[in-house]
Amino acid sequence: MEIVNVLSIAGADPTGGAGIQADLKAIAANGGYGMAAVTALVAQNTCGVRDVHVPPTDFLAAQLAAVSDDVRIDAVKVGMLGTPEVITTVAEWLERTRPPVVVIDPVMVAASGDRLLGAEAEAALQRILPLADLITPNLPELAVIAGAPVAETWDAMLEQAGAVAAQHGVRVLAKGGHLAGPSSPDALVDPSGGVVAFAGARIATGNSHGTGCSLSSAVATRIARGADWATGVGAARAWLRESLQASDALDVGQGSGPLHHFAGLWSRGAVDGAGGTASDIRAEWWDGIAEVRAATDALPFITRLADGSLPREAFLAYVAQDSLYLGEYARVLARLSTLAPDPAAQRFWLHAAQGALIGELELHRDRLDGAPIGAPSPTTTGYTNHLVASCSDEYAVAAAAALPCFWMYSDIGTRLFRGELGERACDPEHPYAEWIAAYDDAAFAADTESAIALVTELAAAARPDLRERMWGAFRISAEWEHDFFRQTAVDGAGSARSADREHLVPVS
Ligand SMILES: Nc1ncnc2c1ncn2[C@@H]1O[C@H](COP(=O)(O)OP(=O)(O)OP(=O)(O)O)[C@@H](O)[C@H]1O
Numbered sequence: 001m002e003i004v005n006v007l008s009i010a011g012a013d014p015t016g017g018a019g020i021q022a023d024l025k026a027i028a029a030n031g032g033y034g035m036a037a038v039t040a041l042v043a044q045n046t047c048g049v050r051d052v053h054v055p056p057t058d059f060l061a062a063q064l065a066a067v068s069d070d071v072r073i074d075a076v077k078v079g080m081l082g083t084p085e086v087i088t089t090v091a092e093w094l095e096r097t098r099p100p101v102v103v104i105d106p107v108m109v110a111a112s113g114d115r116l117l118g119a120e121a122e123a124a125l126q127r128i129l130p131l132a133d134l135i136t137p138n139l140p141e142l143a144v145i146a147g148a149p150v151a152e153t154w155d156a157m158l159e160q161a162g163a164v165a166a167q168h169g170v171r172v173l174a175k176g177g178h179l180a181g182p183s184s185p186d187a188l189v190d191p192s193g194g195v196v197a198f199a200g201a202r203i204a205t206g207n208s209h210g211t212g213c214s215l216s217s218a219v220a221t222r223i224a225r226g227a228d229w230a231t232g233v234g235a236a237r238a239w240l241r242e243s244l245q246a247s248d249a250l251d252v253g254q255g256s257g258p259l260h261h262f263a264g265l266w267s268r269g270a271v272d273g274a275g276g277t278a279s280d281i282r283a284e285w286w287d288g289i290a291e292v293r294a295a296t297d298a299l300p301f302i303t304r305l306a307d308g309s310l311p312r313e314a315f316l317a318y319v320a321q322d323s324l325y326l327g328e329y330a331r332v333l334a335r336l337s338t339l340a341p342d343p344a345a346q347r348f349w350l351h352a353a354q355g356a357l358i359g360e361l362e363l364h365r366d367r368l369d370g371a372p373i374g375a376p377s378p379t380t381t382g383y384t385n386h387l388v389a390s391c392s393d394e395y396a397v398a399a400a401a402a403l404p405c406f407w408m409y410s411d412i413g414t415r416l417f418r419g420e421l422g423e424r425a426c427d428p429e430h431p432y433a434e435w436i437a438a439y440d441d442a443a444f445a446a447d448t449e450s451a452i453a454l455v456t457e458l459a460a461a462a463r464p465d466l467r468e469r470m471w472g473a474f475r476i477s478a479e480w481e482h483d484f485f486r487q488t489a490v491d492g493a494g495s496a497r498s499a500d501r502e503h504l505v506p507v508s
């Protein structure tokens with residue numbers, strides 16, 4: 001989905017709880033790109049308003065033109081307007097630019113009781129309201145617009161909202177935050193009289209500075225993203241309630257503190273869980289198994305494969321276990337294909353499963369000449385059991401478990417072929433020259449890159465707990481890769497499990 005651009009036209013709150021500062025946070029938290037043109041600078045904090053400076057309206061007009069001359073605007077939220085001149089400036093700009101979504105929060109009085117709209121501007125407000133798709137008055141603001149006493153009951157609130165909606169031809173979200181009682185319901189009323197009620201228990205907190213600003217920005221963003229009005233208001237309210245519920249976790253000021261705009265996002269992992277990009281994860285995971293890789297390089301099986309001194313029996317024992325392993329690995333890869341959520345990943349794993357089966361057949365037929373393979377060793381069984389068990393977790397974990405087989409094998413194979421693990425490996429007379437050459441398979445290298453990209457992209461998009469399980473499964477598989485190479489490299493000093501020693505050929 002295209003990221004929507006949402007412009008707030010409102011006053012400023014240097015403590016960040018209301019006005020444009022709250023709007024920008026609310027827009028971001030609800031999935032939009034936030035922009036702000038400032039109508040008034042307000043010297044305020046959580047305890048109250050100290051001073052208001054309204055810059056010349058020419059300058060406001062210049063800000064608005066600077067935005068609309070350059071940027072596609074998907075929605076506008078209008079907050080504090082302050083003076084009749086500001087109202088006229090914004091109204092003229094709205095008439096000229098006709099943004100697709102306009103939400104006006106007719107801010108008049110701060111929660112602290114300080115006026116944010118001059119009495120003389122209340123009349124001018126009537127001019128701008130019809131330019132809105134939705135207005136979001138609280139009860140005192142609704143009363144001023146309706147020219148009636150403040151509604152004290154839900155029914156009175158609905159009646160006033162209905163009258164205002166019909167008079168100005170706009171939807172009205174009448175906010176019940178100021179109603180007495182244990183609930184804080186809102187009502188979305190359209191000009192033809194339709195009402196959608198939103199119930200909600202009142203949240204016990206003294207920190208509700210900026211709820212109105214934040215709600216109207218959230219609704220504008222949700223609508224710009226394609227929600228219908230009832231759904232958009234519902235989603236914005238759900239987010240607001242979550243943020244209000246968490247507001248006591250902040251420690252901002254002595255008075256009525258702000259909402260915790262990002263409480264939900266943070267708890268779902270956007271900050272501490274941010275694990276970086278796929279390429280960060282690639283580097284981190286590869287570094288994370290550096291010790292296992294170094295230990296694998298140093299195994300007698302690898303060093304003696306490289307220098308050509310590996311006994312034939314040990315080599316064949318390895319081939320037999322590898323063949324057994326690949327048969328099971330192919331099943332795991334095929335299972336990954338059935339778990340994959342998209343066709344590209346589904347195809348990739350199926351292709352990899354087929355590659356593993358072909359590898360198994362070739363090993364069996366060409367290297368072992370059809371001789372009996374025997375049973376899987378405890379190490380082979382342990383490794384494949386780990387892969388199978390990972391398939392009982394989420395797809396991403398199973399995919400992470402399958403990765404070291406590609407990655408470590410391809411890495412060792414390439415370095416072996418290039419002589420980086422011993423120059424003798426480059427000698428055409430090397431007893432395993434043909435085997436070593438087969439390691440340098442471009443198609444396997446390409447598949448390895450695809451597997452790394454697939455898994456690290458999954459990890460980058462994963463929730464923190466899932467990413468941690470992925471890393472755990474990956475790390476354990478890397479250990480098994482090491483053990484798998486080690487099992488045929490027993491030097492008689494008990495470096496492998498005794499059961500492995502019994503049916504594998506020691507190298508010494
Ligand atoms: N204590 C509360 N518990 C649950 N919801 C609340 C509470 N206070 C306000 N709300 C909700 O917050 C939104 C804003 O309502 P409110 O009536 O407070 O508007 P407002 O007065 O314009 O806000 P502001 O505090 O920014 O001036 C509404 O959706 C309302 O239902």
Ligand SMILES: Cc1ncc(COP(=O)(O)O)c(N)n1
Pocket residue numbers: 010011012013018019020042044079080107109110111112116208209210211212213
């Ligand atoms: C710039 C600006 N705009 C709006 C409000 C209203 O918010 P609240 O009623 O929560 O103080 C505010 N205090 N400051």
